[in-house]
Amino acid sequence: MINLNNVLVEADFGGAEVITSASYHNDPTFIYDVQHGDMHKDLATELWKLPESMLIAKNYKTKKEQKKAKKIRFCTKNDWTFAQFYGDYFGSCGKMLWEDVIDSGLELPTGQTVESWINDKGIYELGEFINGEVTPGSFLEHCKDIEKKMWEERFPLYSKWKKDIVDFYREYGFIENHFGFRFVGYMSDNQCCNFPIQSCSFHILVHTIIKYNKFLRKHKLKAKLIGQIHDSIILSCHIKDVVFALNGLEKIVKNLQKDFKWLPIPMKMEYELSKMGKDDGNFSDMTEYDLKTIGKMYG
DSSP states (O other), X not given: OOOTTEEEEEEEETTHHHHHHHHHHOOHHHHHHHHTOOHHHHXXXXXXXXXXXXXXXXXXXXXXXXXXXXXXXXXXXXXXXXXXXXXXXXXXXXXXXXXXXXXXXXXXXXXXXXXXXXXXXXXXXXXXXXXXXXXXXXXXXXXXXXXXXXXXIXXXXXXXXXXXXXXXXXXXXXXXXXXXXXXXSSOOHHHHXXXXXHHHHHHHHHHHHHHHHHHHHHTTOSEEEEEEETTEEEEEEETTTHHHHHHHHHHXXXXXXHHXXXXXXXXXXXXXXXXXXXXXXXXXXXXXXXXXXXXXXXX
16 A cells, blocks of 8 residues: 655666766776866767857856756767766767757757857758768767867766777676676677676665665664665655665665765765655656755655
């Protein structure tokens, strides 16, 4: 029977695979960006030839303007940064960006379309990449230059690690993650790079779930772990226990660097909550809160 005084909670590891990747390549610029910088904004400004200030949402007064700035950053993060990390290349990344930003008519916070802006910068077409040749002066040629700069100048140690792990696999026929699990058999270059990162991220999630389940039982909280989606833990929790329950999870996550000393960056959780069941709360209508706000709401 569903408890109508419960809320659904999604506790998401923010940037889990980004952090576990850093545990392998230890690129100092990458680690700095994760902790203090904003690589997604930086790359968006380079790709679209924008002034850095234009994509800082807090520089704008209206939510509409802020949303436009965030949307361009979001598209760059998904279509370019993460795609590059998982082994994609400028040809397909550039095409996805062009479709999601130019073809869809995205606007800058000023109201000018990104297409108009980049036309003013001398780029008028997506271009083609055929037989190793890219259309001169096109967006794809620009993306090729950004990709080269990204891996050779911005993240050179990350780039070196990707080459080194593939070389290791070709010589020894396996790769191994931090937990001692070995991956063998036929693997592409991308798989050699992605398997240790993604597997470690998942094992950290499982480790956290096991410890958290013990915490919930120990304190006899009216809460149940009901699912796991990607890097998220899904919890159904009585409204009276939600603050204590989430503070307990936060403590477990903060101690992950003690459990796994190879983690170079602290893991963080991001929380979304539904309304209570009696108020028609459901998983399709969640709101993001920080722990301080949750404490004020339900403490």
